Amino acid sequence: MNIRFFLCASAFAACVPLASAQQQQSHVRRATENGGFMQGGMHHQVATGVTLDQKLDTAAHAITLRVGPLNLPANTSHMKMPQPADLTWTIPLTGWLLSYHPHLVDASGNTVPGVVLHHVAFWNENRSDFLCPNKEEHIFGAGGELTDWASMPGFGYRVQKDDRIRVETMIHNPTPISYDKAFLEIEIRYLDDASPAPVKNFYPAWMDVGMCGNSGYDLPAGPSEKTGTIGVKFDGVLLGVGGHMHDYAKQIVLENTTGKKTIATLQAKTDDKGQLQNMPVAIFLATGGEKLSAGDQLKVTATYDNITGKLLRQGAMGIVVGYFVPTSDAQFASFRHPAKTPRHNMHDMHDMKDMPNMSHDQ
Ligand SMILES: [Cu+2]
Numbered sequence: 452m453n454i455r456f457f458l459c460a461s462a463f464a465a466c467v468p469l470a471s472a473q474q475q476q477s478h479v480r481r482a483t484e485n486g487g488f489m490q491g492g493m494h495h496q497v498a499t500g501v502t503l504d505q506k507l508d509t510a511a512h513a514i515t516l517r518v519g520p521l522n523l524p525a526n527t528s529h530m531k532m533p534q535p536a537d538l539t540w541t542i543p544l545t546g547w548l549l550s551y552h553p554h555l556v557d558a559s560g561n562t563v564p565g566v567v568l569h570h571v572a573f574w575n576e577n578r579s580d581f582l583c584p585n586k587e588e589h590i591f592g593a594g595g596e597l598t599d600w601a602s603m604p605g606f607g608y609r610v611q612k613d614d615r616i617r618v619e620t621m622i623h624n625p626t627p628i629s630y631d632k633a634f635l636e637i638e639i640r641y642l643d644d645a646s647p648a649p650v651k652n653f654y655p656a657w658m659d660v661g662m663c664g665n666s667g668y669d670l671p672a673g674p675s676e677k678t679g680t681i682g683v684k685f686d687g688v689l690l691g692v693g694g695h696m697h698d699y700a701k702q703i704v705l706e707n708t709t710g711k712k713t714i715a716t717l718q719a720k721t722d723d724k725g726q727l728q729n730m731p732v733a734i735f736l737a738t739g740g741e742k743l744s745a746g747d748q749l750k751v752t753a754t755y756d757n758i759t760g761k762l763l764r765q766g767a768m769g770i771v772v773g774y775f776v777p778t779s780d781a782q783f784a785s786f787r788h789p790a791k792t793p794r795h796n797m798h799d800m801h802d803m804k805d806m807p808n809m810s811h812d813q
Contacts, residue, residue, distance in 0.1 A: 552640075
């Protein structure tokens, strides 16, 4: 994930934003009477006229979501850019989502650089996260890298018709070129229940140094390390993991301290200024997956070297993201629940990237 994030190239994840709603008071952006919303103590204007459309291609088993039009004046930070309100994607079929392929185009279909995407995040309002039930299941995310979440052959994310997926999109434009009427398109491959070869269910697993709280944290100057521990309550396997970190990242390590085993060490790739280029992905599919047992404690350790010489407020995240396949899928049915009543004009930000002085800011 390198969504600066994720299992990217391979498989899963992406950067992003984590956390759901009510618990994340500090990142909540709320509508105000004038139509702006508070975010990180700043008012954002809401971009008007942005809608989410879906095109279902049953022959290709592909859904294309289209968010826009997005107006992207040159050299505009995400704090100054009018932002789309949260949108809802209503799942059109019962089946499995297999992969996500995001890209950006203009009204004529020409490619728009992905860097104008600050992030996009999908949250299933009908399910809770199995590691952090205080959060909704975070099923997809991407940032400016437009990380692909490739399919994992034989596995998919189970959805039911009319599930509500909240789509959070944040844009900015660090380039000197303005783009009018850009669209974020996400192609999603799926299988429906009529498909000849059903797949096994996986669930997204977000293992965060912030544990089940906020993902962003202040990054001190110089070398630093932050750890978090997550308890696993189910037997199963991890199919693979990616990592999500911010600029000045060094590495993130996932260990099973109960099993006394390092599951993955993901080295960040940064340029000479410390800007994050990508995070690798580790896939365990060939060996049948990395076994986890109920009661295991997982430790995540994120290491940074902030060469700016100053503390970066909410400048860091350290998340390992993977796909988990439980031994007993039936147990995971309990994470399903009715979607909450839509919160009128209220948006929950899950990403520290929204905060001022974040390293994502250009
Ligand atoms: Cu982040």
